Amino acid sequence: MELELRTVVYAKKVEIRNVPVFACTDCVSYEVLPPVKPDLTECINTLGEQPVKQDVSFGERNELADLFHELLLAWPDATDREMEYRMQQAVEERINLLLDIMGYATKSGDAAWIETTERRLSQLSGFVWQEYFSNAV
Known part of the structure; x- marks a missing residue:
């Protein structure tokens, strides 16, 4: 299985772009990457049963999807090892950036900003490449 970004269509009206999925070219099946699945489910739940036609960038709702x-x-032809290395670096850099943002949010006392930053950090904090990719590619 290979990692790809796909567009998920919900209720024939909403296109949710850049959702990371494992794709099997042999059996033509797809599986949403497990650590982003809860956020995709939450995104769909917030749209309701009768959503209006719209286009949603999943990367705006999930840090891993964005990375x-x-x-x-940037590296469409990267090997598995290269992608693993680059992803580990990107996660570390994004966590450091979000920790800096958390400092500013805390100093300013902005509760909404703090909450958003905590959510973004939690999406990255438990990600371990080997747990999800050791048998996938």
Whole structure:
């Protein structure tokens, strides 16, 4: 199985772009990357049963999806080992950036900013490449 970014269509009206999925070219099946699945489910739940026609960037709702999108655009032909290394670096850099943002948010006392930053950090904090990719590619 290979990691790809796909567009998920919900209720024939909403296109959710750049969702990381494992794709099997042999059996033509797809599986949403497990660490982003809860955020995709939450995204769909917030749209409701009768959503209006719209286009949603999943990378705006999930840090891992955003990083995968950036890396796959920058290095589309990277080997598994290269992608693993680049993803580990990108996760570390994004966590450091978000920790800096958390410091500013805390100093300013902005509760909404703090909450958003905590959510973004939690999406990255438990990600371990080997757990999800050791048998996938």
